[in-house]
Amino acid sequence: MISSITLVIFLMFLFINLVWGVESKSDPRAFFVFGDSLVDNGNNNYLITTARADSPPYGIDYLSHRPTGRFSNGRNIPDLIGEQIGVEPLLPYLDPELNGEKLLNGANFASAGIGILNDTGFQFVNIIRMPQQLAFFDAYQKRVASLIGNEKTKKLVNEALVLITCGGNDFVNNYYLVRNSFRSFQYRLPDYVRLLVSEYEKILTRLYELGARRVLVTATGPLGCAPSVITLRSQNGECATELQRAADLFNPQVTAMIGLLNKKLGSDVFISVDAHHIFYDFIAKPKDFGNPLI
């Protein structure tokens, strides 16, 4: 009798602990995404633009096997990061479903075609350029504040994980878009890279002002190895050297800028992610990642 009461009490205690444990974790971390097509999850579907991923074969490996607006056969990097930190799949900021409680998960502000510079992607006409993505982030916070108040909104944003990915289009869809582009006429490559890095710093500073305190920052992947770039610029299927050179110049300078910015802010707010080498490894050593064919 006593032992069964003890057992019941023990089980109740365990139950309360479990519930409390679950409840104490019930403030999931919000997640915000900014950038270009590498991280857009559907915003451009709501825009009149040619930069869109709303027809097959986009999405063929996604759960629905249909195009979602992601520039991917399946999930993209924000989906994978979101799964790791246990947030609900993010909605694009322009999705009308993004309302009420759903706002508290965060939002994806990214838009395919954009770059660090406002003139990047001009050929896509109507895309959400970086200043507008940041303005939407501000507007988002006002909407959330009307739901849960200023104090809690600030906390939600401060504690959120943020991902920003841009820069590739400033090369592929600007400097190298045509043979004698305006920017390549205006700047030598090293000077153009310096311009991009200093403009990227302004964008990151604005993110900080808007409350971001934990930000993953990527520069560019191996631009010269993108299939479209190889098609246009390579002789024998090798990665195009000029765009590889651009990525090699740009990436370390972004990392250095982030280091200085963190020092200036007195806190490791920004984390540099070396997308170039992570991605290049997939190309150079496919066997290491489970591809037995090559």
Ligand SMILES: *[C@@H]1O[C@H](CO)[C@@H](O)[C@H](O)[C@H]1NC(C)=O
């Ligand atoms: C980009 O446009 C915004 C306004 O939309 C402006 O405030 C900003 O200065 C521009 N950036 C550059 C580098 O011209």
